[in-house]
Amino acid sequence: MSILVVGSVAFDAIQTPFGKVDRCLGGSATYFSVAASFFTEVDLVAVVGDDFTDDDLSIFRGRNVNLDGLQRVAGAKTFFWSGEYGFDLNVAKTRDTQLNVFADFKPELSEKHRNPDVLFLANIQPDLQLDVLKQCRRPRLVALDTMNLWIATAKESLTRILREVDLVVINEAEVRQYTEEANLIKGARQILALGPKTLVVKRGEYGVMMITADAVFAAPAYPLEAVFDPTGAGDTFAGGFLGYLASRAEVTDRDLRRAIIFGSVLASFTVEKFSLDRLREITLNDVYDRYQEFRALTHFDDHEQ
Amino acid sequence: MSILVVGSVAFDAIQTPFGKVDRCLGGSATYFSVAASFFTEVDLVAVVGDDFTDDDLSIFRGRNVNLDGLQRVAGAKTFFWSGEYGFDLNVAKTRDTQLNVFADFKPELSEKHRNPDVLFLANIQPDLQLDVLKQCRRPRLVALDTMNLWIATAKESLTRILREVDLVVINEAEVRQYTEEANLIKGARQILALGPKTLVVKRGEYGVMMITADAVFAAPAYPLEAVFDPTGAGDTFAGGFLGYLASRAEVTDRDLRRAIIFGSVLASFTVEKFSLDRLREITLNDVYDRYQEFRALTHFDDHEQ
Numbered sequence: 001m002s003i004l005v006v007g008s009v010a011f012d013a014i015q016t017p018f019g020k021v022d023r024c025l026g027g028s029a030t031y032f033s034v035a036a037s038f039f040t041e042v043d044l045v046a047v048v049g050d051d052f053t054d055d056d057l058s059i060f061r062g063r064n065v066n067l068d069g070l071q072r073v074a075g076a077k078t079f080f081w082s083g084e085y086g087f088d089l090n091v092a093k094t095r096d097t098q099l100n101v102f103a104d105f106k107p108e109l110s111e112k113h114r115n116p117d118v119l120f121l122a123n124i125q126p127d128l129q130l131d132v133l134k135q136c137r138r139p140r141l142v143a144l145d146t147m148n149l150w151i152a153t154a155k156e157s158l159t160r161i162l163r164e165v166d167l168v169v170i171n172e173a174e175v176r177q178y179t180e181e182a183n184l185i186k187g188a189r190q191i192l193a194l195g196p197k198t199l200v201v202k203r204g205e206y207g208v209m210m211i212t213a214d215a216v217f218a219a220p221a222y223p224l225e226a227v228f229d230p231t232g233a234g235d236t237f238a239g240g241f242l243g244y245l246a247s248r249a250e251v252t253d254r255d256l257r258r259a260i261i262f263g264s265v266l267a268s269f270t271v272e273k274f275s276l277d278r279l280r281e282i283t284l285n286d287v288y289d290r291y292q293e294f295r296a297l298t299h300f301d302d303h304e305q
Numbered sequence: 306m307s308i309l310v311v312g313s314v315a316f317d318a319i320q321t322p323f324g325k326v327d328r329c330l331g332g333s334a335t336y337f338s339v340a341a342s343f344f345t346e347v348d349l350v351a352v353v354g355d356d357f358t359d360d361d362l363s364i365f366r367g368r369n370v371n372l373d374g375l376q377r378v379a380g381a382k383t384f385f386w387s388g389e390y391g392f393d394l395n396v397a398k399t400r401d402t403q404l405n406v407f408a409d410f411k412p413e414l415s416e417k418h419r420n421p422d423v424l425f426l427a428n429i430q431p432d433l434q435l436d437v438l439k440q441c442r443r444p445r446l447v448a449l450d451t452m453n454l455w456i457a458t459a460k461e462s463l464t465r466i467l468r469e470v471d472l473v474v475i476n477e478a479e480v481r482q483y484t485e486e487a488n489l490i491k492g493a494r495q496i497l498a499l500g501p502k503t504l505v506v507k508r509g510e511y512g513v514m515m516i517t518a519d520a521v522f523a524a525p526a527y528p529l530e531a532v533f534d535p536t537g538a539g540d541t542f543a544g545g546f547l548g549y550l551a552s553r554a555e556v557t558d559r560d561l562r563r564a565i566i567f568g569s570v571l572a573s574f575t576v577e578k579f580s581l582d583r584l585r586e587i588t589l590n591d592v593y594d595r596y597q598e599f600r601a602l603t604h605f606d607d608h609e610q
Contacts, residue, residue, distance in 0.1 A: 017487075087487035182322075182392035184510075185530045205489075206511040209528070218525035218602055223514070225490045257605035297523055298603050300562035 002041040003246040004139075005032050006107050006132050007122025007235075009046040009070065013082040013096075014274060016089070016229050024275035025056055026081060028122035028145065031232035034279050035239025035266045036120075037063040038287060040246040043113055045069035045132075049077040049101045059276055069113055076101040089230045089271075090204035109135045118246040120238065121165070123147045126157040133164055141251065143167040143242055145234070151178045162191065167198040169238045175201055185211065198256065200241065202234050208260055215253060219260050220297060222268035222290065229274050233267040236279070240266035240287075265290045307346040308551040309444075310337050311412050311437050312427025312540075314351040314375065318387040318401075319579060321394070321534050329580035330361055331386060333427035333450065336537035339584050340544025340571045341425075342368040343592060345551040348418055350374035350437075354382040354406045364581055374418055381406040394535045394576075395509035414440045423551040425543065426470070428452050431462040438469055446556065448472040448547055450539070456483045467496065472503040474543045477514075480506055490516065503561065505546065507539050513565055520558060524565050525602060527573035527595065534579050538572040541584070545571035545592075570595045 007029030013022050029046045036042045041064040048056075050072060060067060079102035082095040107128065115137050121129040121144040129144055142165045150158050151174060158178070162168065168191060172184060179187035188199045188211040201209045205227070207220040241263030248255045265287050272278045295302075312334030318327050338347045346369040353361075355377060365372060384407035387400040412433065420442050426434040426449040434449055447470045455463050456479060463483070467473065473496060477489060484492035493504045493516040506514045510532070512525040546568030553560045570592050577583045600607075 089487075182394075183530060183532065185528050189530075203511065206508065207523075207525075209525070211528075216528045216602055217605070218512070218528070219605070220512075220514070220523035220525070223490045223516075223521045223523070225488060225494075227488065254605075261605055295606055297521055298605070299607075300522070300524070300559075300566055300603070301600055302604075302607070 001117045001246045002043060003036055003118040003120060003242060004043045004045065004113055004116035005029050005120045005122055006045040007032060007124060008079050008102060009048050010079040010081055012231060014229055014231055015084045017087055018228050021274045025059060026231060026275060027079065028235040031235035031276065032120060032122055032239035033065045034059060034063065034276055035236040036243030037065050038284055039243035043069055045107050045113060047071045047073060047101050047105050050074050052078045059280065073101045085230065089227050107132050118242055120242050122235065126150050126154050126161045130161045141166050141245065143169060145169045145238055146174065148174055148177055163195045165196055168196045169200045172201050172203045202237060208264060210256060210260055217257050217260060219264055222264060224268060227271045230271050233271050236270040237263040237267040261291055261294050265294065306422045306551045307348060308341055308423040308425060308547055309348045309350065309418055309421035310334050310425045310427055311350040312337060312429060313384050313407060314353050315384040315386055317536060319534055319536055320389045322392055323533050326579045330364060331536060331580060332384065333540040336540035336581065337425060337427055337544035338370045339364060339368065339581055340541040341548030342370050343589055344548035348374055350412050350418060352376045352378060352406050352410045355379050357383045364585065378406045390535065394532050412437050423547055425547050431455050431459050431466045435466045446471050446550065448474060450474045450543055453479055453482055468500045470501055473501045474505045477506050477508045507542060513569060515561060515565055522562050522565060524569055527569060529573060532576045535576050538576050541575040542568040542572040566596055566599045570599065
């Protein structure tokens, strides 16, 4: 089973209370692809400029990430984001955004990309998300992420694409912003009423809550003594989550719960270092080990405990 | 096994986005006692004025709450707190505090109260907490709660009593305030280094995290679609948590985890109505039912799932 992701590949400049980096690899599709590739094959669709070097591509080497859909535009620069975090690492302050080549990004899927098993529409303009979805034969599972900017500036478009997807990965504050409802569960139910079967709410250091028509599942974040840089945590989570689901023959409630934990595990590694530096180092065994730690972190009435 | 609680019995005036009440029963020791009494016998030590009627006492009737230690002072008024919540129900805004009879509260334990099995020092001035502890023969388990006011105004006293207790129940923001450490786990370890074996961190709508030398356990809050009034949630949690522990012959990691869930269950009922109105209605069966729901809410890899 394979997964197609459409999103950004970028360069980031990041400052946290613990360090600073002027240019590192970033972008939603980058974090997503690397995380998902621990479990499944990934087709990445994105665009970069000619400042994106073969060395920058090294993150994908030796992984199940197919780059046929990564377009390199001559004479243009890669999407650039600069952000800063204070001691409250839950909130990034954007210092600069240079869309560059991303400003004209209008994904045209090649014939071989039009039949994905799982489609992830990473955080791009919602009309583009809908356009990509229309280019595909109906995938088994369609998921999207979004952001406060689109809720504020393109809410109708966002609502249109929300009606078409199976699963939404979204921040807690964005649920409240989109629904104008203070209670998270009520807000979640409003979004589910539009069509999605599953809402996965990212809550930063408080973990993740998954809401479906029948059930609520809550997972804490892994309790790290040193969160170094939260950039990419949400996209890494989505990659681990959907990557695991793509590897399963069907998607049961049990699979969804496990997928939430695998996503949380991968995100917990991402935040330990800048950029994808920590994801470069870890193996699937490290992922499984931390998965077991999540069990110890959350279970209270196991017979074997 | 019995538990002794020293704290406040009060009248509250509360306004939330969902309603308003000018005078209702409140106080840390009130919520704590009623919650703990689901599991064990409770001795309540507190003080009220002569405006506290027999009708106000009705909450304790038919429960395992011994009121011999509840002093009624003639010609004085009961402690009064008035607070308000906006849509962010995690934060109460105090409108008025009238200490009244509580201003001169200096608990003198009777001989029969000096040998508790479990002692809970609810949120009172830390020198008073230490004074109460010194009046007791060493209990099996001593726990305390505190608040931002004492961290700001009586930090040395608070540190003295922290060195003497086994278990601390504290808000997340208070851990950060006391330790001046942004990372919660690091802050928690600083407090554990003073002496307590167990730190239980209350995180409002995000639930509870328990940190010991060997383990971290995280439990979400019960996902309610209608949180009506959060007043007393923390004290109810502490009551359910310690009440359950007091009912156990010894305190294992497994007992601590179960106790966290029982505390969370009881707190989730408290916030459904004003004051202790919801606690009045529920039975131990309701508690057990919701306990099972917490299992479904958090477990991801049970064999029976």
